[in-house]
Amino acid sequence: MDQSEISQPVTDDVxxxxxxxxxxxxxxxxxxxxxxNWPHFFTDKCLYTVVSRDNFDRGMELGVMRFESxxxxxxxxxxTQHAAVFAPRIIRHLLGPTLVDDTGEGYRSRCNVAIYQxxxxxxxxxxxxxxxxxxxxxxDGVLKFKEKRVIYDTHRIPDSIVYPL
Amino acid sequence: MDGTQSSNNSETDIWSEAGTTRVPFQVYQDVEIYAxxxxxxxxxxxxxxxxxxxEVPNSGDFRRNFIxxxxxxxxxxxxxxxxxxxxxxxxxxxxxxxxLSGNAGSAIMCPYHQWTYTLDGELTGMPFKRGINGKxxxxxxxxMKAHGLVALRVESLNGVVFASFDHDVPTLKEYLGxxxxxxxxxxxxxxxxxxxxxxxxxxxxNWKLQMENLKDPYHxxxxxxxxxxxxxxRLDQESKCLVDDSKGHSVLMTNKGTEEGKEDTGGxxxxxxxxxxxxxxxxQPRLEFGDNTTLSIQTLFPSIIIQAQCNTLATRQVIPKGPxxxxxxxxxxxxxxxxxxxxxxxxxxxxxxxxxGYVTLDDAEALEFSQVGLSGSSxxxxxxxxxxxxxxxxxxxxxxxxxIRGFYMKYRDIMGHGKAGA
Numbered sequence: 001m002d003q004s005e006i007s008q009p010v011t012d013d014v015x016x017x018x019x020x021x022x023x024x025x026x027x028x029x030x031x032x033x034x035x036x037n038w039p040h041f042f043t044d045k046c047l048y049t050v051v052s053r054d055n056f057d058r059g060m061e062l063g064v065m066r067f068e069s070x071x072x073x074x075x076x077x078x079x080t081q082h083a084a085v086f087a088p089r090i091i092r093h094l095l096g097p098t099l100v101d102d103t104g105e106g107y108r109s110r111c112n113v114a115i116y117q118x119x120x121x122x123x124x125x126x127x128x129x130x131x132x133x134x135x136x137x138x139x140d141g142v143l144k145f146k147e148k149r150v151i152y153d154t155h156r157i158p159d160s161i162v163y164p165l
Numbered sequence: 166m167d168g169t170q171s172s173n174n175s176e177t178d179i180w181s182e183a184g185t186t187r188v189p190f191q192v193y194q195d196v197e198i199y200a201x202x203x204x205x206x207x208x209x210x211x212x213x214x215x216x217x218x219x220e221v222p223n224s225g226d227f228r229r230n231f232i233x234x235x236x237x238x239x240x241x242x243x244x245x246x247x248x249x250x251x252x253x254x255x256x257x258x259x260x261x262x263x264x265l266s267g268n269a270g271s272a273i274m275c276p277y278h279q280w281t282y283t284l285d286g287e288l289t290g291m292p293f294k295r296g297i298n299g300k301x302x303x304x305x306x307x308x309m310k311a312h313g314l315v316a317l318r319v320e321s322l323n324g325v326v327f328a329s330f331d332h333d334v335p336t337l338k339e340y341l342g343x344x345x346x347x348x349x350x351x352x353x354x355x356x357x358x359x360x361x362x363x364x365x366x367x368x369x370x371n372w373k374l375q376m377e378n379l380k381d382p383y384h385x386x387x388x389x390x391x392x393x394x395x396x397x398x399r400l401d402q403e404s405k406c407l408v409d410d411s412k413g414h415s416v417l418m419t420n421k422g423t424e425e426g427k428e429d430t431g432g433x434x435x436x437x438x439x440x441x442x443x444x445x446x447x448x449q450p451r452l453e454f455g456d457n458t459t460l461s462i463q464t465l466f467p468s469i470i471i472q473a474q475c476n477t478l479a480t481r482q483v484i485p486k487g488p489x490x491x492x493x494x495x496x497x498x499x500x501x502x503x504x505x506x507x508x509x510x511x512x513x514x515x516x517x518x519x520x521x522g523y524v525t526l527d528d529a530e531a532l533e534f535s536q537v538g539l540s541g542s543s544x545x546x547x548x549x550x551x552x553x554x555x556x557x558x559x560x561x562x563x564x565x566x567x568x569i570r571g572f573y574m575k576y577r578d579i580m581g582h583g584k585a586g587a
Contacts, residue, residue, distance in 0.1 A: 055362040062362020064521040071443030083390040086530040161521035
């Protein structure tokens with residue numbers, strides 16, 4: 001996110017494919033489950049936030065979710081599955097192509113995302129459009145998110161946000 | 166809107182002899198009743214929340230909002246005072262400002278024909294007022310003074326701004342009454358405010374169901390498994406439910422609970438009794454108002470809620486969008502002198518609240534279940550509100566629906582719905 005970040009566009013196809021695969025596996029943990037896998041796409045200390053474009057443009061960090069460790073992400077995954085009341089739904093993420101830069105401390109990855117939601121009666125609605133702005137690092141040979149910022153345009157959210165995004 | 170119906174016999178008394186213990190389902194879906202609510206409540210003698218003073222710090226700053234379905238602008242004037250005007254040009258009715266907030270400079274100008282107004286809403290001019298070469302334009306006797314923007318009455322209390330379309334409404338403090346002012350100023354105690362951030366969500370249920378939910382402590386100790394699991398809210402906590410003399414406003418407060426004894430849940434089924442929380446910041450508030458209260462929810466008639474759950478403070482504004490839907494706007498706030506730890510706590514504890522909140526997610530879902538359920542009802546069907554008896558009084562316990570019954574006493578009075586005696 002840091003505008004002063006010195007970065008080089010990544011052109012190595014192997015790296016690009018690994019990052020694309022990480023993103024696809026990530027959304028699969030939400031769309032297809034099990035949600036218990038979702039926290040493990042992150043480094044132990046991390047930042048996961050879901051912030052409206054409106055807040056972001058005002059310099060406000062308030063998010064509909066804000067987690068700073070794998071433990072907090074596990075809390076969310078557990079609570080969603082065992083301590084929340086909501087109508088069942090299907091979530092579907094559609095990702096655009098990913099733009100990747102090497103910042104020296106990790107890969108800065110940005111891609112557009114559209115998130116759809118389908119009700120038990122089978123009606124599909126657009127929940128939000130957003131951009132993923134992520135910092136990805138390699139840990140023991142595995143790529144993980146050190147930061148994942150979901151900055152969403154749809155700040156009059158048409159429904160509750162049950163699952164992570 | 167889904168699940169709406171229309172009746173032309175609006176003056177018929179739809180309330181049974183059981184009074185406010187039976188809320189007719191019609192009030193949640195009848196388009197005619199909804200239209201009357203807008204006129205009699207939102208555009209009538211009520212004070213409506215329009216924002217925080219800190220959102221418009223500089224001259225010309227504005228923030229756009231709704232009262233009922235009418236758009237208004239809260240504006241900071243040159244002299245530092247505030248004005249609230251309808252966001253609608255007096256010429257052809259165009260919306261004046263499109264952004265949620267901004268700075269209008271020294272005048273408000275309609276983008277359509279550039280009719281221009283002072284920050285108070287007085288019409289000052291327009292292009293080609295006298296036409297071209299003496300042809301066209303306005304007649305010389307056109308009364309500029311009679312064609313300003315609709316200006317509302319404005320009052321603010323410790324940085325929170327309210328407005329009314331009715332210039333004869335009692336003062337804000339009279340409207341709230343001394344008890345409600347006391348609890349209002351417990352949170353808004355004069356310290357400078359800052360906005361932490363906004364959240365907006367559409368919830369497909371009638372606006373009154375949202376207000377009822379915040380006057381319903383009974384549900385909070387049952388529906389919110391997250392709160393129950395971590396002792397943040399339990400029906401056996403030291404607590405109070407206060408109703409004001411008008412019965413329309415209320416406050417609900419509980420003192421600090423503990424995580425101990427979470428297995429004793431009064432018959433509420435918890436799916437994950439072994440679920441332990443990693444992030445204790447979520448449930449360990451820093452007491453900041455000089456008492457042991459860790460949850461307070463104040464609801465002010467008709468449609469604003471002031472929430473202090475742990476250290477997450479917010480106004481929740483309920484904006485009606487037809488009989489079957491409303492928008493909920495959360496303005497999370499803190500104080501200008503918050504230290505870094507408190508700033509972080511407010512951001513983290515916001516996980517409890519909002520459209521993805523550990524707590525309020527359940528509410529939005531349950532409220533939509535209500536609207537779907539009642540949309541199949543027939544005339545005469547009604548909600549049963551007898552938890553805690555039939556009265557509308559204050560209580561020192563939480564197993565009561567008296568605050569909701571109180572809301573409907575005031576509602577019936579204003580709407581002219583029969584005698585609101587019970």
